[in-house]
Amino acid sequence: MVFGSCRSFRPNFYTKGPGVKFYHVCKFVSNISGKSDYNNSMKLNPLTPEEKRVIIDKGTEMPFTGEYVDTTADGAYFCRQCGAALYDSKDKFASDCGWPSFDDEIKGAVKKTVDADGERTEITCVKCGAHLGHLFLGKRFTAKNARYCVNSISMKFVPRSQL
Numbered sequence: 001m002v003f004g005s006c007r008s009f010r011p012n013f014y015t016k017g018p019g020v021k022f023y024h025v026c027k028f029v030s031n032i033s034g035k036s037d038y039n040n041s042m043k044l045n046p047l048t049p050e051e052k053r054v055i056i057d058k059g060t061e062m063p064f065t066g067e068y069v070d071t072t073a074d075g076a077y078f079c080r081q082c083g084a085a086l087y088d089s090k091d092k093f094a095s096d097c098g099w100p101s102f103d104d105e106i107k108g109a110v111k112k113t114v115d116a117d118g119e120r121t122e123i124t125c126v127k128c129g130a131h132l133g134h135l136f137l138g139k140r141f142t143a144k145n146a147r148y149c150v151n152s153i154s155m156k157f158v159p160r161s162q163l
C-alpha cells in the first residue's frame with residue numbers, strides 16, 4: 001500500500017463546493033492526476049485476492065463485515081488501488097445498511113454508470129476505474145437525498161491529522 005506521510009510531500013489541494021473546504025492530498029495523488037496517459041503509467045497498489053474480487057471483479061462485501069461500516073473518525077477515504085481521494089468523513093452517515101455510506105463525494109472523484117439492467121448505478125474511481133459500490137438516489141436518508149454505498153475494502157481511511 002502506498003500512502004506516504006504528507007509531511008515529505010508537496011501539498012496539493014482539492015476544492016469542494018463553493019471553494020470553502022479544502023482537501024490536502026499527497027504528491028503521490030497529484031502526480032497521478034498530472035499524467036495524461038495514467039492508464040498505462042499509473043502506479044497501482046497490489047491487491048489481495050479479496051480486494052481484487054471487489055475492486056476488479058465488481059464483487060460486494062458481505063453486509064456489516066467491512067472495516068469501515070461503523071467508522072466515525074475524522075478524515076478522508078482514498079481509493080485502495082490508486083490512492084485518489086474519494087470521500088470525506090464529514091459526508092459519511094449511519095445508514096444501517098451494512099456498508100459505509102456517504103451522501104456526497106469529493107468533487108469529481110467518482111464516476112457513475114447505470115448498470116445494464118438499468119436498476120442500479122455503479123460507482124467507480126475516476127482515476128483508476130476501481131469498483132467502489134453503488135449510488136442510490138431518492139431514498140431520503142439525508143437532506144442531500146443520495147447514498148453512496150461503498151465497500152470498505154475498496155477504500156483506505158486516513159485520519160485528518162495525517163492528511
Ligand SMILES: [Zn+2]
Pocket residue numbers: 079080081082083084125126127128129130
Ligand atoms: Zn482509484
